[in-house]
Amino acid sequence: MSGKEGCAAWDFTQNRELSWLGFNARVLAEAEDENVPLLERLKFLAIFTSNLDEFFMIRVGSLTDLAAVDKNARDNKSGLTAKEQLHKIYAAVTPLYERRTRALHAVEEGLRREGLTRLHVDRLGSADQKFVRQYFKNVVAPILSPQIVDMHHPFPHIGGKMLHIGALLRDKKDKKGELFGILPVPSSLPDVLYLPGGDGVRYVCVEDILYHNAAHVFGMYEVIEKTVFCVTRNADINPEDEAFDVEADFRKKMEKLLRQRRRLGVVRVELGREISRRFIAYFCDRFGVSDHQIFVSHAPIKMEYAYSVGDKLPEDERRELSDPPFEPQQPAMLPAGQSLLKTVTKRDVLLSYPYESMEPFLQMIREAASDREVLSIRITIYRLARKAKLVEYLCAAAENGKDVTVLIELRARFDEQNNIDWSERLEEAGCKIIYGFEDYKVHSKICLITRQERGQVRYITQVGTGNYNEKTARLYTDVSLITANPSVGADAAAFFSNMALGNLDGEYNRLLVAPHSLKSSLLALIDEQIAKGREGYILMKFNSLTDIDLIEKLSEASCAGVQIELIVRGICCLLPGVSGKTQNVTVTSIVGRFLEHSRIFCFGTGAAEKLYISSADLMTRNTERRVEIACPIDSPEVRARLHDILYAMQHDSVKARVLQPDGSYVKKPAVPDPICAQQLLMRQAMDEAQRQSAEAAPREPIWKRLRARFVR
Known part of the structure; x- marks a missing residue:
């Protein structure tokens, strides 16, 4: 330490x-x-x-x-x-x-x-x-x-x-x-x-x-x-x-x-x-x-x-007297009427809650439950809604003869009884239940569907920043990647095998997994930017920052001239703008209609940029005492969508507060055409839903307009 x-x-x-x-x-x-x-x-x-x-x-x-x-x-x-x-x-x-x-x-x-x-x-x-x-x-x-x-x-x-x-x-x-x-x-x-x-x-x-x-x-x-x-x-x-x-x-x-x-x-x-x-x-x-x-x-x-x-x-x-009603839209990367299970075999898909609906993911599990080519479904569960369609579909899969393994965390604070009840229901339906570890909460959000197509095993992997909770998916901002990338799928399969064996020290090629490799990998990614000096760039969006090793490493990066933008909704133990320590760091917090919950980590710019989504905040409990996952983003379309989200957060001039060196927060100065990140993303979701056609390609208009202004 x-x-x-x-x-x-x-x-x-x-x-x-x-x-x-x-x-x-x-x-x-x-x-x-x-x-x-x-x-x-x-x-x-x-x-x-x-x-x-x-x-x-x-x-x-x-x-x-x-x-x-x-x-x-x-x-x-x-x-x-x-x-x-x-x-x-x-x-x-x-x-x-x-x-x-x-x-x-x-x-x-x-x-x-x-x-x-x-x-x-x-x-x-x-x-x-x-x-x-x-x-x-x-x-x-x-x-x-x-x-x-x-x-x-x-x-x-x-x-x-x-x-x-x-x-x-x-x-x-x-x-x-x-x-x-x-x-x-x-x-x-x-x-x-x-x-x-x-x-x-x-x-x-x-x-x-x-x-x-x-x-x-x-x-x-x-x-x-x-x-x-x-x-x-x-x-x-x-x-x-x-x-x-x-x-x-x-x-x-x-x-x-x-x-x-x-x-x-x-x-x-x-x-x-x-x-x-x-x-x-x-x-x-x-x-x-x-x-x-x-x-x-x-x-x-x-x-x-x-x-x-x-x-x-x-x-x-x-x-x-209320906010204007907003219904989650059909996902921009999934044309209406198309099956997510089939679409993802052709290209990666990103769901952005609550602007887009969680329903396609749930329907993917429902479809997998009766798909003859599906061999198994494995998933980690931290929090569920009181009424959860996901549980119904997992139970149906087990009853249809699929091998269903659910790693359920019984220590999700204040949801313990709810998770105990759901674990009993899943077990009764024939699902294999794993309760995780005595010393480490399993906070990762990952689901793996294994299919056998023409004699070959293929994986469909979902990695998210938020829980599989159908209620909070309408209230919390989160992102969810669904990919058929074989290397990510192989890592996901290894992850579930390691969890079943109680192995927290497993090695992975693409996924960053806490407590073994997430923190060390993040420190190494920051070191890569430190080596670039003034050409280095770090942009991270998450909920809380308390890990002292990461704080000190970010300070080291700042002193090396790396420009660091942090979007931290809640706790931030790092004070930005301190001369000789964090003078190249800015910290913004956004609190508004929806709870900002997504975790997006960006290192570098242009072709050298490395982009991840994660279940983990930068807190010691997440990096050292929980099982967490960060997943790299390869798809250009998904990367562009994540930059849409980050751009909106960076340029919010309505709800954004900027952390000062003394620990206080001040509102961003007003601009002639003020941007509220959450309103912008809602508008984008509705615009994309209206523009979709049966054969629509993944969206790009917002990115094309803003990319030049955003990427350094």
């Missing part, structure tokens, strides 16, 4: 966690942007909130563990101990809560003018008060489980991210002491209650109803103080840390870990109302937290309702 550890001069790197908070602040900026439709701004507030929840559960949770076991361990990008990082995190989060509150007030004020209003129970008119009282009496009260805490009633376990009403109580008869009352908000209740009558759509949050009925619930007690509260628990269970018995069933181990996750320590307490110091002290004592771990949220603590409240509006009004 690098000699960075122990170095006192962290002058061109920054802390990973603070960088991530900066990313989530850019998500919040979308909720603050008045050019974004109101319902989309409300959804961005929900995304910001759920992002922050996961951050506390995972990242803050792991730092809390680290602070407990190794007080002197220092982050190799900032030199901070775990405890110092936690203090900076908690300090940085407080203003984000304040920004969220202001943004929500602005969004709700705009929605109120459009006829969609969130109301507070204590401000309702008499008719609405009566309706809410009846709802509480008939629907809510019968399923409540209030509890007091005293010497006869121990403090109960409070589940993570579960809403509760907490109250300080005093017995009305014996007023000597105080008790704590807990009222869980039943998970069976909806998030909001819609009010009848009135103008437009009006609703109240259900926890607000329980909050205002706390005195009724705790009838024999006087309510001194009350608040809505929610705890966030450490969810950073790492199966690699467990002393697993190799003979035991891995699926059962994961089920046990999921049960354990529910009882881990508290890393954050959120309050829905301001409370007194002594009440705060009670929460600190009960949950083992400090004052700085308690946050008052003037916005609803849980905001999942943001995705559905707009559905109550009339369709024409909802459209006015």
Whole structure:
């Protein structure tokens, strides 16, 4: 590993966690942007909130563990101990809560003018008060489980991210002491209650109803103080840390870990109302937290309702308040009505989600399931939709006698149970199931179809940057290569054989595979550009950069005069523009309607250019502790399409933010005809769909117009 550890001069790197908070602040900026439709701004507030929840559960949770076991361990990008990082995190989060509150007030004020209003129970008119009282009496009260805490009633376990009403109580008869009352908000209740009558759509949050009925619930007690509260628990269970018995069933181990996750320590307490110091002290004592771990949220603590409240509006009004509808198009490289399975034997095909549909890939698997020449289908699965046609087609293939092998990762964070369920379904259908490795998550996205044509074995390989998730393929930008290239297919076959044998050190001719060869190959590719000096060029698009060895190598390249353009949506621990270190590096982040998720690596220019797509971000966990794949791109048509995507990202002047040497982000300067990368790619997808004919060749118009301006 690098000699960075122990170095006192962290002058061109920054802390990973603070960088991530900066990313989530850019998500919040979308909720603050008045050019974004109101319902989309409300959804961005929900995304910001759920992002922050996961951050506390995972990242803050792991730092809390680290602070407990190794007080002197220092982050190799900032030199901070775990405890110092936690203090900076908690300090940085407080203003984000304040920004969220202001943004929500602005969004709700705009929605109120459009006829969609969130109301507070204590401000309702008499008719609405009566309706809410009846709802509480008939629907809510019968399923409540209030509890007091005293010497006869121990403090109960409070589940993570579960809403509760907490109250300080005093017995009305014996007023000597105080008790704590807990009222869980039943998970069976909806998030909001819609009010009848009135103008437009009006609703109240259900926890607000329980909050205002706390005195009724705790009838024999006087309510001194009350608040809505929610705890966030450490969810950073790492199966690699467990002393697993190799003979035991891995699926059962994961089920046990999921049960354990529910009882881990508290890393954050959120309050829905301001409370007194002594009440705060009670929460600190009960949950083992400090004052700085308690946050008052003037916005609803849980905001999942943001995705559905707009559905109550009339369709024409909802459209006015939402992004224009967009349906994924027929892929530009696949003429309508043609089979992908047959087309790819003639030329490589690139699918670009969500601008193009995932359906042709799914239909290729469906076609392969009944194709008499198909011998086997092998695939890695990390995340799937709750309803997955892919699973249906794989099961059909197995039932049709095909040899179907599925390497399913049971440790895809927060999708563990879903993957356990799917693994059981696949196994029942006759698929061979592999669960991967104890120490390495399998994060690669690769599928191999083996056919026998005229006595010869032929491969069709798919390599992607994103999951086989039919839902997120409509929300995340990803690219998916389908090729009949025999050398790529031979590597894919070797990859699946190695996975079945537990071999992580396999050798491959074309594919770069972590943990064995991906990182070393990327370092070597950067070295090639360093050798070119000022003629060197690197352009990379990915989600996060934390790997210190790659960061230092990029700094070395910058010092050699190599021009480096990084498009990094999320965490970026490298600071660009630092004199003598990263002066030739630029870093851009794009956060918009779709989640930028594709990973594209470009080294050099012109005929010497080497171009890859990958499942891996440049994080140590991806390069050293996961099974990842990067695939070279040979097809001129596919390369041109990838450059279309990169060009749009480079020239975005609407959503792009540029990272500064101090770690802040600024918007790109406005230009006379501003380009939004995501809008441009949507327009390209629709234009190509309209231009297609039955014998259309792979697309080229955008590339021909822009190539001269893009390639150095």
